[in-house]
Amino acid sequence: MKKQIPNLLTLGNLLCGTIATIYAVQGNFAAAGLLVVIGIFFDFFDGFAARLLGVSGELGKQLDSLADMVTSGVVPGIIMFNLLYQSGFENFNNELIEKEIIAIVSLNDYSLSWFSYLGLLLTLGACYRLAKFNIDTRQSDSFIGLPTPAMSLFVISLPLIQQYSTIEFAQNLMSNSYFLIGITLLLTYLMNAELPLFSLKFKEYSFKNNAVKYLFLLVSLLMIVFLQYIAIPLIIILYVVLSVVQNSSKNKIA
Structure with missing residues (x-):
């Protein structure tokens, strides 16, 4: 029974993701986002539980x-698909639309612009990254490429910023097709890039050996308090930047 505790937590993650998928398809992004966060919570603690109980294995x-x-x-692929669909590619001029470069039929029939499917690149990129992660022995204490939960958190924050942010510029940006496509391509690349990123796992808790992690957690907390939903993508960006700076410092010392 002890061996199954981490697996049950993992299945809790899967259950949350499955329900979040339903909400994402329905366009209920707030509920989908909440379930993704709960799922990521399960994802973090299943590994913690496995190490604590000494039952880590290939099945888990x-x-x-x-x-x-x-x-x-x-889930993030479906959310980005919906965001691109809703944006309607307003930045394309009428001449392009008349030439049927963009094939949009009836919104009532949910006929889809083929550009919207670009959002599913996130799903493909996540799948490729997770497959690589399972066979990459370098990623035991750190990451190579942006972890899929970080990508997911970034994406689920976008419709929440669009709906709840009081900053008009941020709202408009979340409805900009070019911005959304750029984010999709960038996140897909970062997930599979040969980019070393630090992990938030602590082997010990001294400030000297974990200064970057403590700095990241402190700044992230302050950003969430003062910026709310806008803080989420900024925290992911901060995570990547701090990792790059840390790696550069190590290379210079070496």
Whole structure:
């Protein structure tokens, strides 16, 4: 029974991701986002529980990636698909539309612009990353490429910023097709880039050996308090930037 506790947590992640998928398809992004966050919470603690109980194994590793594929792969892809669809590509001029470069039929029939499917690149990129992660022995204490939960958090924040932010510029940006496509391509690349990123796992808690992690957590907390939903994508950007700076410092010392 002890061996199944981490697996049950992982299945909790999968359940949250499955329900979040339903909400994402329905356009209820707030509910989908909440369930993704809960799923990521389960994802963090299943590994913690496995190490604590000394029951880490190949089954748990594979199960974890399968659950992540739904919560942090399928859901953000569907959300980005919806955002691109809703944006309507207003930045394209009428001449392009008349030439049927963009094939939009009836919104009532939910006939889709083929550009909207670009959002599903996030799902494909997440799948490729998770498959690589399972066979990459370098990623035991750190990450190579942006973790899928970080990508997922970035994406689920976008419709929340659009709906709840009081900053008009931020709202408009979340409705900009070019911006959304750029974010999709960038996140897909970062997930699979040969970019070393630090992990928030602590082997010990001294400030000297964990200064970057403590700085990241402190700044992230302050950003959430003062910026609310806008803080989420900024925290992911900060995570990447701090990792790059840390790696540069290590290379100079070496």
